[in-house]
Amino acid sequence: MSKFQECLDIYAKEFGKIGVEFDADLLKAVTKGCGPSIYNADASKVSSSDKTELDRVKTNFLIKKLGLSESDDLDGAISEVVEQFGKSNRNKFRAMFYYLLVKKFGKESLYTS
Numbered sequence: 477m478s479k480f481q482e483c484l485d486i487y488a489k490e491f492g493k494i495g496v497e498f499d500a501d502l503l504k505a506v507t508k509g510c511g512p513s514i515y516n517a518d519a520s521k522v523s524s525s526d527k528t529e530l531d532r533v534k535t536n537f538l539i540k541k542l543g544l545s546e547s548d549d550l551d552g553a554i555s556e557v558v559e560q561f562g563k564s565n566r567n568k569f570r571a572m573f574y575y576l577l578v579k580k581f582g583k584e585s586l587y588t589s
Contacts, residue, residue: 483507483514487572494561498575505587506578507571509541514571522568524558537574542583553580 477485484504491498513519523529533554538544557576561568578584 479515480507483520483571487569487575490567490569490572494565496560496576499584502578502584502587503571503575506575509587510571510574514569520570521566522570522573524561524563524568530554533573533577538577538581542578542581542586544581548581553577556580 484500484507487503487507488498488500507514510520522533530551534550538548538550538553539546544550554577557573557580558568560576561573578587
């Protein structure tokens with residue numbers, strides 16, 4: 477099994493733990509978009525207690541990648557995703573975090589061919 481598939485399997489288990497049904501094809505596409513960061517223990521997760529990290533998610537992913545603007549209540553969406561994971565959950569994997577934001581804003585078309 478490839479390292480990429482191993483990551484997808486971990487994400488599937490984690491989604492099950494937090495009770496989220498997911499689209500496997502969309503998760504795969506979002507995960508590919510994360511690049512090699514998914515293989516680095518630190519970079520593969522989003523630290524929800526680090527304001528700088530959350531600002532980076534907002535700027536680099538929501539604004540630059542998804543094309544959203546500040547008026548879209550980006551901070552509120554990020555907070556909702558953190559709540560969905562559970563604040564004490566240390567396994568906020570970046571690919572899953574981004575997946576939930578993509579779904580929240582209805583931007584699935586950016587990841588389909």
